Amino acid sequence: MTVTEAATERLIRIGEVARGAGVSVRAVRYYEQQGLLIAERSPSGQRLYRQDAISRIRFFQQMFAAGLTSRRITELMPCWDAGHTDADQRAMLRAERDRIQAKVDELQAVLDRLDEVIAITDNHP
Amino acid sequence: MTVTEAATERLIRIGEVARGAGVSVRAVRYYEQQGLLIAERSPSGQRLYRQDAISRIRFFQQMFAAGLTSRRITELMPCWDAGHTDADQRAMLRAERDRIQAKVDELQAVLDRLDEVIAITDNHP
DNA sequence: CTTGCCTCTGACGTCAACGTCAGGTTTTAG
DNA sequence: CTAAAACCTGACGTTGACGTCAGAGGCAAG
Numbered sequence: 001m002t003v004t005e006a007a008t009e010r011l012i013r014i015g016e017v018a019r020g021a022g023v024s025v026r027a028v029r030y031y032e033q034q035g036l037l038i039a040e041r042s043p044s045g046q047r048l049y050r051q052d053a054i055s056r057i058r059f060f061q062q063m064f065a066a067g068l069t070s071r072r073i074t075e076l077m078p079c080w081d082a083g084h085t086d087a088d089q090r091a092m093l094r095a096e097r098d099r100i101q102a103k104v105d106e107l108q109a110v111l112d113r114l115d116e117v118i119a120i121t122d123n124h125p
Numbered sequence: 126m127t128v129t130e131a132a133t134e135r136l137i138r139i140g141e142v143a144r145g146a147g148v149s150v151r152a153v154r155y156y157e158q159q160g161l162l163i164a165e166r167s168p169s170g171q172r173l174y175r176q177d178a179i180s181r182i183r184f185f186q187q188m189f190a191a192g193l194t195s196r197r198i199t200e201l202m203p204c205w206d207a208g209h210t211d212a213d214q215r216a217m218l219r220a221e222r223d224r225i226q227a228k229v230d231e232l233q234a235v236l237d238r239l240d241e242v243i244a245i246t247d248n249h250p
Numbered sequence: 251c252t253t254g255c256c257t258c259t260g261a262c263g264t265c266a267a268c269g270t271c272a273g274g275t276t277t278t279a280g
Numbered sequence: 281c282t283a284a285a286a287c288c289t290g291a292c293g294t295t296g297a298c299g300t301c302a303g304a305g306g307c308a309a310g
Contacts, residue, residue, distance in 0.1 A: 085246035121210035
């Protein structure tokens with residue numbers, strides 16, 4: 001890809017981004033407000049995004065689902081964007097991983113309890 | 126256990142229950158307000174609980190951690206308390222199990238992404 | 251008796267990720 | 281050119297499981 005092509009990359013507006021990522025327009029504005037997704041602006045003030053905004057939002061959603069806050073995601077973004085990490089970030093990464101792993105174990109325990117009672121009640125129709 | 130022994134079972138007050146279960150007194154009152162844990166009352170109006178209140182609260186906490194609401198827990202309590210289940214309850218049990226299983230998969234995916242970036246950044250100190 | 255801790259009932263506050271509404275501008279379709 | 285659709289900026293509302301505070305009563309110890 002040449003510099004000229006990069007400079008003329010097709011930009012999309014917020015509605016298309018939201019539909020593409022399966023979230024609301026309000027959500028996309030919220031991500032900007034949280035510093036997660038900064039958009040360019042058209043002369044009239046409308047937000048303009050590059051294509052990768054959609055996959056970035058999908059990434060945010062995945063992290064949200066895992067219990068990370070937008071603040072934490074902002075702090076850890078450089079680890080993916082720049083591939084660079086300092087001590088604080090490494091500590092946060094491990095802390096989040098451990099927390100999520102503990103959560104998985106917790107959920108698995110509940111799954112077992114549910115499956116147990118499901119098995120019992122299925123035998124008592 | 127005889128009827129007489131059951132009638133004289135040692136009852137405990139809310140503070141002991143809260144400490145035993147590792148939650149706040151406020152939380153215990155909240156569970157009662159949600160219909161999860163009904164307490165007897167002393168003549169002066171203080172809540173009196175049986176010993177098993179502590180394990181019940183631990184159970185609630187586990188379910189909360191899995192994303193069940195207090196309403197849902199109330200609806201599903203008979204499945205454990207009475208060992209009995211109707212069609213609606215069986216459907217809810219399966220729905221919750223499926224939701225939790227999906228969540229586990231989601232968390233596992235995030236774990237993989239975190240471990241990936243942790244492995245990479247550990248090689249770039 | 252009183253000191254100090256425990257408990258009671260409201261009732262408002264918190265946090266995160268948005269939803270929703272109001273009122274106004276911009277872009278697009280015909 | 282005009283109307284509909286999309287976008288903008290505030291700003292208040294929502295949800296669930298509590299936290300916190302106020303004001304009042306209850307209970308064992310010394």
